[in-house]
Amino acid sequence: MIAMKNKQKDALKFKTDNKQLSDEQIDKHKNFNKLMHEYQAATKPLYKTPLYKNKKVFLVVLLILLIIFVIIETIQTEENNTAIQNTEQKK
Amino acid sequence: MNQHHQSDKDIQLELQQVNAAKENPRHFNVLYEKYFKSIYVFIYRRTNNEELTADITSHVFLKALINIKKYKYKGVPFSGWLFRIAFNEVNMYFRKNKTNRIVSIEQSGILQIAQEAEMTDNTEALQSMTNALKKLDSDDIHLIELRFFEKRSFAEVGEIIGITENNAKVKIYRIIDKLKRLMKM
Numbered sequence: 001m002i003a004m005k006n007k008q009k010d011a012l013k014f015k016t017d018n019k020q021l022s023d024e025q026i027d028k029h030k031n032f033n034k035l036m037h038e039y040q041a042a043t044k045p046l047y048k049t050p051l052y053k054n055k056k057v058f059l060v061v062l063l064i065l066l067i068i069f070v071i072i073e074t075i076q077t078e079e080n081n082t083a084i085q086n087t088e089q090k091k
Numbered sequence: 092m093n094q095h096h097q098s099d100k101d102i103q104l105e106l107q108q109v110n111a112a113k114e115n116p117r118h119f120n121v122l123y124e125k126y127f128k129s130i131y132v133f134i135y136r137r138t139n140n141e142e143l144t145a146d147i148t149s150h151v152f153l154k155a156l157i158n159i160k161k162y163k164y165k166g167v168p169f170s171g172w173l174f175r176i177a178f179n180e181v182n183m184y185f186r187k188n189k190t191n192r193i194v195s196i197e198q199s200g201i202l203q204i205a206q207e208a209e210m211t212d213n214t215e216a217l218q219s220m221t222n223a224l225k226k227l228d229s230d231d232i233h234l235i236e237l238r239f240f241e242k243r244s245f246a247e248v249g250e251i252i253g254i255t256e257n258n259a260k261v262k263i264y265r266i267i268d269k270l271k272r273l274m275k276m
Contacts, residue, residue, distance in 0.1 A: 011185075011189070011190070011191045011192065012191060012192055012193075012194050012225075012229060012232060013191040013192065013193050013194065014193075014194045014196055014221075014224070014225055015139060015193055015194065015195050015196065016196045016198075016221075018136070018195045018196075018197070019139075021131075021132070021135060021141070023128070025141065026127070026128050026131050026132070027128075029131065029141070029144075029145035029148065029149075030123075030124075030127050032120050032123050032124075034149070035119075035123065035149065035152050035153060035156065036116065036117070038149070038153050039116055039153060039156050039157065042153065042157060043157065
């Protein structure tokens with residue numbers, strides 16, 4: 001339906017000498033076990049997937065950790081600056 | 092009755108197979124075995140490349156298996172649903188990769204169009220018809236391929252494209268009229 005709704009201008013190449021494939025040629029690509037494996041990988045719940053195997057989740061966690069690190073660093077720098085200022089004022 | 096037609100008994104049996112696959116994905120094997128060849132051939136006609144066809148076919152069955160729980164029989168047989176996925180996957184591939192999609196012209200299909208258009212079927216007229224086909228846009232070509240080159244019923248064409256049987260019929264006869272006009276130009 002998507003194809004019918006979007007009036008697309010696909011590039012087409014017309015062929016008249018159509019090669020017929022034999023059953024053997026087609027069957028060599030048939031692999032139900034591979035399909036099941038792909039299905040299991042695609043439907044495996046996120047919590048069952050090791051973190052390092054999921055690039056997106058890994059990057060998000062890395063980003064969160066980086067933000068936390070930056071925040072802590074900023075707070076510590078501010079605290080240090082305040083402490084230095086207080087010491088200087090006391091002097 | 093054409094080669095793709097299914098009787099009510101076939102549809103009922105297939106529904107049982109679909110329900111079994113919904114319960115246990117391993118049971119999808121029956122449907123995979125049944126439709127692998129026809130889906131492969133459907134895609135190969137549009138790619139003319141065995142490895143690419145194998146890749147897209149694999150995507151089609153994976154998508155079907157992931158979404159099988161969403162499939163509900165509402166007059167469209169499982170095969171129609173599967174071919175619709177294949178149709179969309181092929182279109183998506185070519186749109187994404189901006190490469191030429193193949194249109195496999197069948198001489199018997201050209202002859203059938205000539206008959207529908209009430210034309211003479213001499214070599215010159217058939218060549219002129221082939222040339223006119225090349226001037227159609229891709230939406231029209233989709234319909235011509237499904238109806239005349241793959242010999243599908245109007246109902247099946249509708250199922251695959253996602254329109255009603257009547258709408259498919261109307262569109263196809265309009266394309267035949269368009270072809271007649273293009274041949275006169």
